[in-house]
Amino acid sequence: MRPSFGLSGSIAAAFFAFAASPTVAQSTHNVLDNTRIERPLSHGAAYQFGMVSGHTRRGELAQRFEIRHGDCGRTQGWDDCANDRGRVERKEHPKNVFSEPGEGVWYGYSIFIPSDFVSLGRANTHLSQAKVEGEGMPLWQLTFNDNPYILYSDDTYCSLGSLAMWRGRWNDVTVYAHYGEGGEDLYFQLYRNGVLLCERNQPLMHPSMWGRNQRIGFKYGIYNSFVSRYLRTHDQLPTHVIYYDEMLAGTRREEVDVRMREAVGLPPVD
Numbered sequence: 001m002r003p004s005f006g007l008s009g010s011i012a013a014a015f016f017a018f019a020a021s022p023t024v025a026q027s028t029h030n031v032l033d034n035t036r037i038e039r040p041l042s043h044g045a046a047y048q049f050g051m052v053s054g055h056t057r058r059g060e061l062a063q064r065f066e067i068r069h070g071d072c073g074r075t076q077g078w079d080d081c082a083n084d085r086g087r088v089e090r091k092e093h094p095k096n097v098f099s100e101p102g103e104g105v106w107y108g109y110s111i112f113i114p115s116d117f118v119s120l121g122r123a124n125t126h127l128s129q130a131k132v133e134g135e136g137m138p139l140w141q142l143t144f145n146d147n148p149y150i151l152y153s154d155d156t157y158c159s160l161g162s163l164a165m166w167r168g169r170w171n172d173v174t175v176y177a178h179y180g181e182g183g184e185d186l187y188f189q190l191y192r193n194g195v196l197l198c199e200r201n202q203p204l205m206h207p208s209m210w211g212r213n214q215r216i217g218f219k220y221g222i223y224n225s226f227v228s229r230y231l232r233t234h235d236q237l238p239t240h241v242i243y244y245d246e247m248l249a250g251t252r253r254e255e256v257d258v259r260m261r262e263a264v265g266l267p268p269v270d
Contacts (some may be wrong), residue, residue, distance in 0.1 A: 002243070004255075004262070006253070011054070011187045014035065014108075015033075018237040021083065026224070027099055027250065027251065028248060028249070028251065028255045028256065029063040029097060029111065029248065029249045029250065030247070030248060030269060031098075031107075031218070031220075031247035031248060031249055032063065032090075032247055032270065033094055034072075034092060034093065034097045034098070034249075035087075035090040035091055035093060035218070035219075035220075036090060036091065036093045037049055037089075037090050037166055038073050038087065038088075038089045038090065038091050038219075038221075039115045039240065040068075041164075043097075043238045044198070045071075046221055047066050047089070048071065048088040049063070049064070049066075049088060049221070050063075050064050050065065050249040051063060051064070052064045052069060052174070052243075055112070055243060055246035056243075056268075056270070057110035057112070057172070057246050057258050058110075058245065058246055058256065058258070058262065058268035058269070058270075059246070059267075059268025059269065059270050060268075060270070061245075061270045062112075062243045062244065062270060063077055063090075063244040063245065063247075063270070064241065064242075064243055065088050065089075065222050065241070065242050065243075065244070065251045066088070066222075066239065066240070066241045067086060067088050067220045067222045067237075067239070067240050068237070068239045069086075069236040069237040069238075069239075070086070070237075071086050071087070071088055071265065072085070072086050072087070073085075073086075073087040073088070073089070074179060075203030076116075082229050083221070084225065084226055084227055085224060085225050085226075085227065085235070086223075086224045086227060087221065087222065087223040087224065088221050088222055089219050089221035089222070089223055090220055090221055091218070091219045092216075092217040092218045092219065093217075095215035095216060095217045096215055096216055096217075098218055098249035099129045099177075099179060099216065099249075099253065100179070100216065101179050101180070101181075101205070101214040102179065102180045102181070102195065103178070103179060103180070104176060104177065104178035104179070104184075104248055104253070105176075105177055105178075105179075105250070105251075106175070106176050106249065106250055106252060106253050106255070106257075107128075107173075107174070107175040107177070107218065107247075107248070107249050107256060108172075108175075108246065108247070108248050108249075108250075108253075108255075108256030108257045108258055108261075109128075109172075109173055109176050109220075109245070109246055109247040109258070110170050110171065110172050110173065110174055110244065110245045110246045110258050111127060111128075111166075111170070111171050111242065111243070111244055112169070112170050112171070112243035112244075112245075113127075113144065113166050113168070113171070113242060114167065114168065114242075115168030115240055116165055116169050117144075117163075117240060117242075118178055118238035118240070119133065119144070119145045119146050119163060119232040120145055120224060120227065120229070120237070120238075121146060121230055122145070122226070122229040122230070123144060123145065123221070123224060123225065123228075123230040124143045124144075124145050124224065124225045124226060125143070125145060125222065125224050125240060126141050126142060126143050126144075126222075126223040126225065127142050127143075127144055127219075127220065127221075127223075127242060128141075128173075128218070128219065128220040128223065128254050129142065129179060129218075129219050129223070130140045130142035130179075130216060130217065130218050130219070131216070131217055131218055131219065131241055132205070132206075132209055132214045132215065133214070133216075133217065134215075135209060135214040135223075136154065136157070137151075139152070139153050139177070139179065139205065139226040140152055140153075140175075140177060140188060140204060141188075142160065143153075144160075144163060144165070144166065146163060147159070147162075147163070148160035148161065148163055148166060150164070150190060150198050152188075152200065152204060153205065153206040153209075154202075154206055157192045158190075158197070158198035158200070159191075159197075159198075160192070160197055160198070161164070161192075161197065166192075171192055171193060171227075172192070172193050172194070172244070172246075172257075172258040172259050173190065173191070173192060173193075174189075174190070174194075174222065174253060174256065174257045175189070175190050175191075176188065176189040176190075176223070176253070176260070177204060178203075178204070179204060179205055179216055180203060180205065181203055181205055181207075181211075184203075184213055186200075186201055187199060187200050187201060187202060187203055187204050188200035188204055191257075193259070194257075196261050204270075212256060218249065220244060220247075221242070222240050222242050222246075224237065245270055246258045246269045246270065247269060247270070248269055253266050254269065
């Protein structure tokens with residue numbers, strides 16, 4: 001297995017280790033520039049997505065998402081509201097920009113969950129994910145409710161700690177994901193503020209997906225699922241506001257990790 005480095009380790013050593021990582025994506029991408037808002041939304045209101053100043057992790061601008069009761073995404077053959085869901089998300093466009101099947105990729109970004117964020121309890125709020133086009137289950141998905149976790153395509157989970165540790169502050173998230181079908185030592189890692197929270201040594205790609213020309217896409221924003229579980233005891237869904245900043249995808253951790261970039265004086269992304 002490749003060595004893992006937090007900020008307590010040598011930045012130079014991390015540069016060397018991850019430069020040698022095999023079968024990884026071939027360039028660094030600004031995530032905002034390579035995603036688009038998922039349309040059409042329920043009514044396309046201006047509040048649902050925007051670039052804002054005055055509340056950023058680094059630099060002058062951050063991305064602000066807001067979802068209110070009744071905000072649903074629709075595509076051909078799918079309606080969130082009719083399927084117990086709601087969303088405002090940006091999605092990788094076109095697919096396979098950041099990585100392709102059989103490759104690994106590093107994602108680095110910062111998330112701010114306000115201190116007044118209301119958990120949906122037994123319902124779910126998903127804040128980022130990667131999916132194979134045409135598949136229902138995500139390859140991995142960050143989920144925030146009473147007990148935050150990562151969901152994988154084989155329906156297994158990894159805890160992300162308490163909701164309290166995520167609310168009311170900027171959280172620097174670094175994810176390594178390898179979209180291969182076997183033969184790798186490592187398929188997934190998630191760091192929060194330089195601390196490793198989750199690791200997986202089994203393929204993210206479920207065997208039912210193997211052997212096909214897959215189109216993989218990264219998505220982020222706010223996506224609520226199984227909302228009827230919350231609405232059984234409440235009149236409407238709470239308004240959620242989430243901020244994202246410093247979003248990159250690339251070959252090596254030091255190219256995208258917010259704290260590593262900051263430590264060596266690299267400029268802000270947004």
